[in-house]
Amino acid sequence: MVTPSLGVLAIVVGYPVIYTLILSVQDYNLLSAAPARFIGAANYAKLFRDPTFWQALVNTAAYTFGSVGVSVLLGLTLALLTENLGGCRGRLTRALLLTPWAVPFVVVAFLFRYMYLQNGGAINALLLAAGFISAPISWLNVSLLAMPAVMVTNVWAMTPFFFLLLSAALAGIPNEVIESARVDRAHTLSMIFRIKLPFLRNALLVSSLLMVIANFNDFAKIWAMTQGGPGYSTTTLVIYVYRQAFENFAFGYASALGVVWLLLLLAFAVAYLRALRMD
Amino acid sequence: MVDTNGLRRILFAASITLLFGFAIDAVAADGKIVITFANWAAAEGTTKPSIDQVIADFEKAHPDIQIKSEAISFSEIARQLALRLKAGNPPDVAQLAGNDTFVIASTGKLEPLGGYVDADLKGPAGFWYNKQVMAKAGLDPDKPPRTIDELMSAMATIKKSQPDVIPLALDTTNRPFSLQSNWPWIATFGATPLAASKGRADSPEMKRYLTWMRDLAKNGYIDPGRKIGEFRPLAAQDKVAFIWDQVLLQGVIQSVNKMSDADFYRHWGVTTQPVGPSGKPYSFEGGHQLVIFADSAQKKAAWTFIQYLATSPEAVKIYTLGPGSSLPPLSAAPKQELAAKLDTPIYRSFTVSVIPTLTTPPFGPAFATASSAIMAGVQQAVTGSEPIDQIANSIQQQLDRQ
Structure with missing residues (x-):
């Protein structure tokens, strides 16, 4: 029964992974007429000496965990706030809160890119009108601000996912548990932290694992907004791999980066799955 | 290699x-x-x-x-x-x-090709100046800046009189085209950042160029991060004073604001790049x-x-x-109608003034690879606060590793 599925997986997953592993130990440039040459671990040695790789790794961690962390908190807060909203008002509020999830990520990226513009951007116009700033800020072109600005965009796009999942998980908490907590006069905070959050643990773990993987691989938003700049301040691993593979055409080196990236994600997924089993 | x-x-x-x-x-x-x-x-x-x-x-x-x-x-x-x-x-x-x-x-x-068309094909960039914006700032619209110092002074005046106008449209994105586009500016500071052109990215001339780029950003004279194509519609709305662009700018502006040819020539002029410390203006080959x-x-x-x-x-x-x-690949216009089309102030400026200033970077795969390191450094200079020496050294180290 499982043989056909394994066959398909071997082709669509196994072949690219194995081919990437093979390329990662070769000197292979797409523009070169010379055939690929075996160079052992030279690409890996180069990678560990490459400061841009380390910066990309730090940026990836900041982007991924920062975005997921804030989105989880916001999604959870919104789910708790709207939990008891019923009728037409509840449906309308939930529909509005889910809207960003329905917007394609590239569209979100371009929308925010234009809103962040120093000249003519809506965000600067608002902040200037409100008197919070005295001169327009070039949000995406200041090294220190670019990453937080991209993360805000990402959080806006991702929060509805957590809101949706956690709202469903909240609705699944048995009424008896809530009722008995009320009988015991549990106040709001202890109801959230002692009753609801333990019930949401699995939903939180699974949803954040999914989003960590998705954000680790997020290319479209960052590329559309900053292309990894200014400098390397928003260059994540996926952007760096793209530049190596499709701008420098250094497929060997890009594959070595890809292998490290894969191993990191695998290690993270295993740790997460273990945490789930410990429940 | x-x-x-x-x-x-x-x-x-x-x-x-x-x-x-x-x-x-x-x-x-x-x-x-x-x-x-x-x-x-x-x-x-x-x-x-x-x-x-x-x-x-x-x-x-x-x-x-x-x-x-x-x-x-x-x-x-x-x-x-x-x-x-x-x-x-x-x-x-x-x-x-x-x-x-x-x-x-x-x-x-x-496929190797050779011999059919006039070999002297050019597609240079020129220094376009918006006469309307200059006049509004109290500058002489028929006297575009000839040196970097004059350019800085003109941009300061424009910024003061029209804060919503981008004084200078330069492409500072990180892509090979941007390095190509910035190459003449680097050259007018006397710098050549690539070994293929017998230069280094940590030379005093390159540092001077990076310092100038930082000054442009600090004073709000450039709007970093935009591709050159994103400046063109703004130029059509008089939101750009000077723009470093090719012949095609005229067509784009006119397609956006429907300006007639006569109005366009009254509104815009094009000339050679303001010269920097090297004393020479340059342009890039973008044909x-x-x-x-x-x-x-x-x-x-x-x-x-x-x-x-x-x-x-x-x-x-x-x-x-x-x-x-753009400029057609013909040594002489074949028909009277085309000859008339080519007899405009813009084409004349490009042909007579700009084309003689062309400089060609050491193009090739190595140029594409180097562009990523150099333009990342330019962006760091423009948007960050790291010392220029450090940025220039970092660019050179990246180039050495390639």
């Missing part, structure tokens, strides 16, 4: 004419020869109508040939062509420009090329198409001199 001169020779030959020995043309099911034409003209709103029109006219004049236009954006075309070459699926004809032509030529997969791929089975028909696109008076009138216009 690829020999740049050799590469240049390949490109020169490739972009101009066709050698002998055409392969037997492949024929489509309906008896027509189908030619795939990868181009960005069909991907851009300004030029799509004119390239579509030229293709339709060509097909009418050559009923046995059908053109299959493949729209690929300017930024993507080299990448896609390199991948398609490796996959053994290149188009027959493609439109390329600048370093991209050298990158694709370095694969050895372009567009048409290439035929060596694997094409329809080389004869492909050449017929290239010839039509590049030299037929109809195509030159509709596409080359149309919206998004």
Whole structure:
């Protein structure tokens, strides 16, 4: 029964992974007429000496965990706030809160890119009108601000996912548990932290694992907004791999980066799955 | 290491004419020869109508040939062509420009061409100045800045009188085209950041250039992070005072604001780059090329198409001199009508003043790789606060590792 599925997986997953592993130990440039040459671990040695790789790794961690962390908190807060909203008002509020999830990520990226513009951007116009700033800020072109600005965009796009999942998980908490907590006069905070959050643990773990993987691989938003700049301040691993593979055409080196990236994600997924089993 | 001169020779030959020995043309099911034409003209709103029109006219004049236009954006075309070459699926004809032509030529997969068209093809960038904005700032609209110092002074005046105007439109994105576009500015500071041009990125001249770029950003004279194409609609709305761009700017501006030719010449002028410490103005070679791929089975028909696109008076009138216009690849205009079209202040400025200042960077795959490190450094200088020495050293270290 499982043989056909394994066959398909071997082709669509196994072949690219194995081919990437093979390329990662070769000197292979797409523009070169010379055939690929075996160079052992030279690409890996180069990678560990490459400061841009380390910066990309730090940026990836900041982007991924920062975005997921804030989105989880916001999604959870919104789910708790709207939990008891019923009728037409509840449906309308939930529909509005889910809207960003329905917007394609590239569209979100371009929308925010234009809103962040120093000249003519809506965000600067608002902040200037409100008197919070005295001169327009070039949000995406200041090294220190670019990453937080991209993360805000990402959080806006991702929060509805957590809101949706956690709202469903909240609705699944048995009424008896809530009722008995009320009988015991549990106040709001202890109801959230002692009753609801333990019930949401699995939903939180699974949803954040999914989003960590998705954000680790997020290319479209960052590329559309900053292309990894200014400098390397928003260059994540996926952007760096793209530049190596499709701008420098250094497929060997890009594959070595890809292998490290894969191993990191695998290690993270295993740790997460273990945490789930410990429940 | 690829020999740049050799590469240049390949490109020169490739972009101009066709050698002998055409392969037997492949024929489509309906008896027509189908030619795939990868181009960005069909991907851009300004030029799509004119390239579509030229293709339709060509097909009418050559009923046995059908053109299959493949729209690929300017930024993507080299990448896609390199991948398609490796996959053994290149188009027959493609439109390329600048370093991209050298990158694709370095694969050895372009058909060598030579001898049909005037070899002196140019596509330079000029220093465009908005006379309206200058006059509003109290500057003499007929006296554009001639030096970097005059430019800084003019931008300060403009910024003061019209804070919503971008004083200088420069492309500071991180891509090979941006380095190509910034190369003349680097050169006018006397710097040559690449070893291929016998220079270093940590030289005092390069540091002076980076310091100037930082000053531009600090004073709000440039709007970093925008591609040059994103400045053009703003230029059409008088939101840009000076812009470093090619001949095509006129067509884009007029297609946006529907300005007549006469109004445009009253509104905009173009001249050579304001000179920096080197004492010389420079421009970059941004000419567009048409290439035929060596694997094409329809080389004869492909050449017929290239010839039509590049030299037929109809195509030159509709596409080359149309919206998004550029300098046509002709030593002399073949018809009176075209000669009149070329007799404008803009074309005269480009031909007489700008073209003599052309400088060509050491194009090739190494240029593309280096551009990432250099433009990342330029962005750090423009947007960060790290010391310029540190940035220049970091660029040089990255170049050394490549």
